[in-house]
Amino acid sequence: MKQDFTDFHASVGAHDDQPVNPSGNVPLQQAIDHRRRGLLKGGLGLAGIAFLGGGIAGARAATRGDSLLGFEGIPTQLDPHFDRVEVAPGYRARVFFSWGDPVHADAPEWQPDASDDWQAQLRQAGDNHDGMHFFPFPDAPDSRGLLAINHEYVNPTLHPEGIAVVDGRRPLEQVRKEQAAHGLSVIEVRKDMQGEWQRVMDSPYNRRISGMTPMAIAGPLAGHAAMQTMDDPEGKRVLGTLNNCSSGFTPWGTYLVCEENWHNYFVNHDADDLAARISHNRYGIAGSGMSKLYGWGTVDPRFDATPQAGQPHGGFVNEPHRFGWVVEVDPFDPQSAPVKRTAFGRYCRECSVLSLGEDGRMAFYSGDDTKGEYVYKFVPSGRFVPGADAANRRLLDEGTLYVARFDADGSGQWLALVHGEHGLTAENGFPSQAEVLLNARAAADRAGATPMDRPEWVAVHPETREVYVTLTNNDVRGTKQPLDKANPRPNNLHGQILRWQEEGGDPTATRFLWEVFLLAGERRGSRDAQGQPVAANLIGTIDGDCFSSPDGLAFDRDGRLWIETDFDDDESVMQAMGTNQLLCADPKTREVRRFLVGPRGCEITGITWSPDYRAMWINVQHPGLSFPASDGQSRPRSSTVLITKDDGGVMGS
Template sequence: MTQPTHSDFHQRLASYDDEIINSTEQKSLDKMALSRRDVLKGSLNAAVIGFLGLSMGSRFAFAGENAIPPAPYIGFQPIQPRTDPLFDEVVVADGYQAKAFFSWGDPVETGATKWKADASNTWQEQLKQAGDNHDGMHFFAFPDNNNRGLMVINHEYINPTIHTDGLIYDGNGKRLPDDVKKEQAAHGVSVIEVKKDSHGEWQRVYPSLYNRRISTLTPMQASGPLAGHDLFKTVADPDGNEIIGTLNNCSNGFTPWGTYLACEENWHNYFVNHDKTDYQSRVSHHRYGISNDKNDNYYGWSTIDARFDATPDASLPHQGYVNEPNRFGWVVEIDPFDPQSKPIKRTAFGRFCRECVAPSLADNGQLAFYSGDDTRGEYVYKFVPSQRFDKTQMHNNKDILDEGTLYVGRFNDDGTGRWLPLVHGNEGLTAENGFPSQAEVLVNARAAADLLGATPMDRPEWATVNPHNLDVYVSLTNNNKRGKEFAVNAANPRPDNRHGQIIKIMEEQANPAATSFNWSLFVIAGEKPDATDAEGHKVADHLVGNIQGDIFSSPDGLGFDQDGRLWIMTDYDDDDPFMANMGCNQVLCANPQTQEIKRFLVGPRGCELTGITWSPDYKAMWVNIQHPGLSYPASDGKTRPRSTTVLITKNDGGVIGS
C-alpha cells in the first residue's frame, strides 16, 4: 500500500514528534515506578578567528554585568505575509535576491548521478546525492581564504516523494529493502565546497575532494562515558564502540576548533519494541516514546532491518538490538576538513531528542553548549566541558567534549533560574533510584531531569547566543496542551499555546559555566490585539502576542549575525485555520534591545524555514526550505518538490539586514 500524501505525511509526523511523553506532574522516579531492578531489566579553520561572528579578542568586550550591547540597525522594509494557498515561491525584502543553491538530489560526491524528477534514483545513487529535508547548517571558511569554504548541512528525515510511488509495504506488511536503504541514504549530513566566482557570486564546487555524504549507513565512533558500556552493546557490536549511522539530524552546533556538531532529534520514530512488559519497564525506551506497536512506527524500517527492532531476544548476545536506541540521541562531531575522518558520537552531552547545541565561548576559554529537547513538556539543557578551550594549544582540544557536566534548567517564576547538574550521586541520582552510574544518567537524561525537578517547557527547540554579551535565546515553539498536562508558569504562561515564545537567559556575570541565571520572555508570538479571524471575529486572547512589529507563530530556528541582529525562522502548519493571518512560514529579524521585529523572507506553501548561516563578511546568507508542499524550487505546479538551501544576497553587495 502507499502511505498518505507528502503534506499528510508531514502533518502526521509532526503530530507524533510533538506528543507529550513527560506525563508526570511530580518530577520523581517513584511516580514513574522506576527502580534499579527496572533499569537492569530492561583540521582547524577560520572558526577560531570568527567564532560566533566576532574576533576572540572583542567577543567578550560587552560581557560585563551591566553591559549594554550596541543596538543593531535593521535596514530593510518588511514584507507582507503570503496567504495564497498556491503560493510556491521564495520572496525576500526589497533590495535583496534569493535563489535556489542546493537541493535534494543534487550531486555531492564525485561520480554522483543526476537527480531524476520521477524519483527513480537508486539508493546507491542517493548515497552520493544531497539528502532530504535540509535543516541545521554552518559555513566553515578556509583558514587562508574567506571567499572559499565548506557548507555542512543536516538532512533531518525523508518525505514520501523520495520514491516514485511513495512509502510502500508489500503484502506481508514489510517495507521494500531498496526503498529503506534509499531512505537511510537520504538521512544524515552533506559537506559541500563553495567559493566565490570571478563575478563575486557564491557557487558550489563540484567535484571536490572535500564533498562528502554522511548517512544512516556511515560507521561512527562512540566516545565518552558510554563508549564500550554495556548499554551500548548489541549483537552486531558486542564491544559497544562503533555505531552505524546518524538519524533525524535537526539543528546543529559548531566548535572553535572548526568541527561541526550534528544533533539527533526524533530518533525514537525509527524504533519499535513489541514486548509491552519490557517496554514499560525500560525507561530508555518508554520515556522517549519508542513505538510499542508495529503498526504505529513511522517508517517501518524494523520490518526488514533488524537493528531497528529493539524487542529483546534472549537467544542472542546482548538480547539482540534492545540497546540500539541507546546509541541515538547524541551529538555527532564531524571534521569537515578531513573527508576521511570518522564521525564521533560524544556521549557526555547526554541523550534526548536534541534540537541543537548552540556554543558560547568566553574570553578565558570557558565553553558551554545549549540545547532544547523538542517535545511538549521537556527541558532546556546545557553542557559545560571540564576543559577550557585554548587557541594556542589546538591539539589539546581534540577530545574536550568527552568530559564535562550536563545541566538542566529550572526557571523560577521570579525571573531567576538554576542549572541543575545531571551528575551521578547528586540529588537522588543514585542506584536506589535507577541510576547505578553516570552512564544511566546520560542515557536516561530525561528521567534524571524529572527527578531533579527541571521546568517542563513549551517544546524547546533552537538556542543561539548573542555574540556581544553571551545572552542565550531559546525558542519555545508551541504547546496547546500545557494546561492539560502541566500547570502554566511564568516562563510558559499560556495553557493553549498555539504560537510559542522566545525566552532569554542571562547567565550570572555572563559566565557560560554559571549555575544561576536570570531570564525573561523576549517575545510572545501571536496575533495583534485587534486581529480578526476569517469570519471577522476578534481572535481569542490566548492567540494574541506582544510582538512589536510583524506577526509570526511558532519560532523555531534562531541565529545571531555579527552586528547583533537576531534572526527568527518559523515552523507551523500553514493550512491550520489558526495560522490564516500568518500565511506561509517566514524568516524575521529582531533587534534584541528594542524588540522590533521585521519580516524579511517568506517561503513557499507547506514548507518550514530552518537552518541559517552566513559567509564570513555577512554579505551572503543561506537558509533552508524544508519540505515545500507544491513544486518548489521549479515552482511550475507539476515538478516534485525538493528541500532546498537558498542563497540570499543584497543587490548593492552590502551586509544582510543592514
Template sequence: MTQPTHSDFHQRLASYDDEIINSTEQKSLDKMALSRRDVLKGSLNAAVIGFLGLSMGSRFAFAGENAIPPAPYIGFQPIQPRTDPLFDEVVVADGYQAKAFFSWGDPVETGATKWKADASNTWQEQLKQAGDNHDGMHFFAFPDNNNRGLMVINHEYINPTIHTDGLIYDGNGKRLPDDVKKEQAAHGVSVIEVKKDSHGEWQRVYPSLYNRRISTLTPMQASGPLAGHDLFKTVADPDGNEIIGTLNNCSNGFTPWGTYLACEENWHNYFFNHDKTDYQSRVSHHRYGISNDKNDNYYGWSTIDARFDATPDASLPHQGYVNEPNRFGWVVEIDPFDPQSKPIKRTAFGRFCRECVAPSLADNGQLAFYSGDDTRGEYVYKFVPSQRFDKTQMHNNKDILDEGTLYVGRFNDDGT
C-alpha cells in the same frame, strides 16, 4: 502494495511529535505563561543570562579570534508571517534575493549519478547525492581564503516523494528493502566545497576532495562516558564502540577548532518495540517515545531492517537490538576538512531529542554549549566542558567534548 499519502505521513509525524511524554512533575518550558518574544525581549533576560552563565560580552557565535558580539538589529524590513498551510514560497526582505543553491539529488561525491526527476535513482546513487530536507548548516572558511570554504548541511528526514511510488508496504505489511536503504542514504549530512566567483556569486565546487556524504549507513565512533557501556552493546556491536549512522539531524552547532556538530532530534520515530510489557518497564524506550503501536510505525524500517526493531530477543547476545535506540539522540562531531575522518558521537552532551547545540566561548577559553529538547514538555540544557579551549594548542582540543557537566534549566514563575 499499500502506501500512505504524502499529507498523512507528515500529519502523523507532526501530531506524534506534539504529544507530551514527560511524566515528571518538573515544570517544563512550555508551562510558563511567557511567549518566545517575552523571553527574548522582556523580564527573563536576566534570568536567562544567569542560567547561561554569561556576561554581556560573551560570544554566542564566534567566527575567529576577533569575533565580536552580534549587533542587536540587522536592519532589514521584516516580512509578515504567513499562516496559510498551503503557502509554499520563499519570501525574503526587500533588498535580498534567494535562489536554489543545493537541492535534493545534487551530486556530492565524485562519480555521483545525475538526479532523476521521476525519483528512480537507486539507494546506491543516493549515497553520493544530496539528501532530503535540508536543515541546520554551517560555513567553514579556509584559513587563508574567506571566499572559499566548506558548507556542511543536515538532511533531517525524507518525504514519500523520494520514491517513484511513495512509501510502499507489501501485502505482509513490510517495507521494500531497497526503498528503506534509499531513505537511510538520504538522511544525514553533506559536506560540499563552495567558492565565490568573479561576480561575487557563491558556486559549488564539484568535484572536490572535500565533498562527502554521511548517512544512516556511515560507521561512527562512540566516545565519552558511554563508549563501551553495556547499554550501547548490540548483537552486531558487542563492544559498544561503533555505531552505524546518524538520524533526524535538525539544527546544529560548531566548535572553535573547526568541526561541525550535528544534532539527532526526533530519532525515536524510527524504532519499534513489539513487546508491550518490556516497553512499559524499559524507561529508555517509553520515556523517549519509541513506538509500541503498529499504527505509529511511521517509517516502517523495523519491518525489514532488524537494527530498528528494538524488541528484546533473549536468544541473541545482548538481546539483539534492544539497545540500538540508546545509540541515537546524541551530538555527532564531524571534521569537514578531513574527508577520511570517522564521525564521533559525543555522549557527554547527554541524550534527548536535541534541536541544536549553540556554542559560547569566553575570553578565558571556557566553553559552553546550549541545547533545547524539541519534544513538547521538555527542557533546555547547558553543557560545560571540563577542559578549556586553547587556541595556541589546537591539537590538544580534540577530546574536550568527552568530559564536562550537563545542566538543565529551571525557570520559575517570577522569571528567576
C-alpha cells in the same frame, strides 16, 4: 499501501510533538520565600547583570530610532498556491543546493521521477535540509568555504509512488534509500570571477554522511553494556546518524550534528519490557506496529528493539541507546569517522550552541524538542586552547550536563545531572553516571527541571553572551502540563522566545536571570475570518511583524536576531500568518521585521553566513508544492537557498 506527502508530514508532526514527560514537574518557587528574596537582593539582583547594556527594563526603554534593522519588511504571503521564495526589497534569493543534487562530481544526476536507487542517493544531497554551518578556509575566509548541511528525515516524494508497505513489511530497497537520504552533506563553495557563490563540484572535501556511515562512540558510554548489541558486542561503533535537526560548531572548527526525533525509527513489541525500560518508554519508542513512521524494523533487524532471548546482548534492544547524541564531524577531513559524544547526554536534541568565555571556558546549549521537555547545557571540564586541536577534541568527552529550572521570580538555576546529586542514585534507578547520561530526560525529571513549551533552537549574543531559546508551541499546556511564568499561555499554539543572562556573563555559571523576550501570535484586537475577536491565548506581544511558532534562531555578528518559523500553514488558526518565514529582531528595541517568506507547506530552517556576512544561506524544508521548479507540476525538493544584497552589503543592514 502508499502514503501521500500531506498525510506523511502531518504524521511526522503528530509523532514528534507527543508529550512523554510523566514527571508533572512544576517550578519550585511559584511564590518567593524570604530566604530566596534575600539571595536575589544580595546576589543576582544587585550584580547588575545587563540585558544588552540596560538591564531588562532598559531593553524595553530603547527607542525605535536605535534599531539594527536596515531593511524594509515584507507582508505575509497568503496565496494558497505560492511556490516561491520572496525576500525584502534590495535582496535576491536563488536556489543553491537541492535534494538529489550530486554531491560528488561523478555522482548520477537526480531523476525527476525519483527513480534513483539507494546507491545513487548515497552520493546525492539528502532530503529535508535543516541545520547548517559555513566553515571558511583560513586563507580565503570570505570567498571559499565548506557548507555542512543536515538532512533531517525523508518525505514520500523520495520514491516514485510514495512510501510502500507490502504485507506488513517495507520494501528493503525503499528502506535503504531512506537511510541513505538521512545524515548530512559537506560541499565546498567558492566565489567565481564575477563574485558569485558557486559549488566546487570536484572538491576533495565533498562528502555524504548517511544513516549507514560507520561512526565511533566516545565518552562515558563508550563500551558500556547499555551500548552493546549483537552486531557491536564492544559497544564502540555504530552505523549512521538519524533525524539531524539543528546543529552547532566548536571553536576548533568541527561540526556538531544533533540527533533529534530518533525514537520514530524504533519499535519494541514486548509491552512488559517497554513499560519497564525507561530508556525506551521515556523517549516515546513505539510499542506496536511497524514503528511510528518508517517501519524499518520490518526488514532491518537493528531497528526492532524488542529483546531477543538467547541472542547476544538481547539482539538489538540497546540499539536505540546509540542515538540521541551530539555527533562531531570534521568537515576538513573527509576520511575521518564521525564521533558520537556521549558526555552531552541523550535526548531529542535540537541543537548544540556554543558560548565561549574569554578564558576558554565553554558551554553548549540545547533544547529537547518535545512538549513538556527541558533546556540543557553541557559544560566541558577543561578549557579551549587555540591551536591545540587534538587536546580540544578530548574536551567533549568530560564535563557536566545541566538542566534548567526557570523560577517564578525571574531567576533560574542550572541543576547538575551528576550521579549522587538531586536524587540521582542507584535507589532511584541511576546506578552510575552512565545511566544518568543515557536517561537524561528521567534524570532531569528527578532533579526538578522546568518542563517547557517544546524548546528548540538556542542563540547566544556575540557580545553580551545573552542566551535566547525558541519555545515553538504546546497545545497541551494548561491541561496535561501546568502553566508557569516561563510558559504562561494555555493551549499555546504560537509559542514564545525566552532569554537569560548567566551570572557574571560566565557560560559555566549555575545561576541566571531570565525573561520572556516575546510571545508570538496575533496583534491585540485581531479578529478571525468570521469577524470574531481572536482568543486571548492567540494574542502575542510582538512589536512589528507578527508570526507563529518560532523555531530556527541565530545571531549575526552585529547582534541581529534572526527568527525562522515552523507552523502548519493549512491550519485555520494559522491563516493570518501566511506561509513560513524568516524574520529579524533587534534585541534592544524588540522590533521584529519580516525578511523572507517561503513556499506553501514548507518550514524555513537552517541559517548561516559567510564570514563577511554578505552572503546568507537558509533552508526550505518539505515544500508542499513544486518548489524549486515552481511550475505547478514538478516534484517538490527541499533546498538550500543563497541570499545576497543587490549592493553587495551586509545582510540586514
